[in-house]
Amino acid sequence: MTDLSSFPVARRWPAQHPDRLQLYSFPTPNGVKVSILLEETGLPYEAHTVNIGKDETWTPEFLSLNPNGKIPAILDPDGPGGRPLALFESGAILLYLAEKTGRFLPADPAARYETIQWVMWQMGGVGPMFGQLGFFHKFAGAAYEDKRPRDRYAKESARLLRVLEARLEGRDWIMGADYTIADIALLGWVRGFVGFYGAGDLVAYDELTNVPAWLARGLARPAVQRGLEIPARPA
Incomplete structure (x- = not known):
């Protein structure tokens, strides 16, 4: 089983399925970009609610994943080369997931x-x-x-x-x-x-x-x- 315990964000928001991509987000216009793409691709993932109303993006655990303190962010246990990849910025995540799945980004x-x-x-x-x-x-x-x-x-x-x-x-x-x-x-x-x-x-x-x-x-x-x-x- 994949072990995400070395990532502080996973200790605050524990993964029930650590072998799946982990999404840390909130349903804002920026946040739903990633959840929509994940739903469109069918890529297995686990969603964690980061309550921006309670400033949870400014906790040490979330800042260890995104030092800019904004949702969304992801932790992919099966990143490039089979190594975990932590990624923030919604646009970068969209590009990464599109390339990872080969969908919703033209090949030409x-x-x-x-x-x-x-x-x-x-x-x-x-x-x-x-x-x-x-x-x-x-x-x-x-x-x-x-x-x-x-x-x-x-x-x-x-x-x-x-x-x-x-x-x-x-x-x-x-x-x-x-x-x-x-x-x-x-x-x-x-x-x-x-x-x-x-x-x-x-x-x-x-x-x-x-x-x-x-x-x-x-x-x-x-x-x-x-x-x-x-x-x-x-x-």
């Missing part, structure tokens, strides 16, 4: 890099901008009398959504006919933006047609539906 080099560029676009633009708008619209920032920060992020979020709208013209998925990690990286963020953040009106989301249709296609996938709820939120 040009298409592969085109897919990766859209993953990076999500990480560098959509995630930060949507997240900041969520803060200034729904969370503590909503109480700020000065609405210029909110409006700044709303303007940029609207622009990014229209980049996606243009990309999806005539396409079912970001890469055309093939569903890839580019879609997986974005689904949770767009869903959360219009649902959880309730920011659709700020960016005239109802004026879009391609993005809502793409989102509906993605949310109809059974693996996406499962992944959006993994790991379970604390009771």
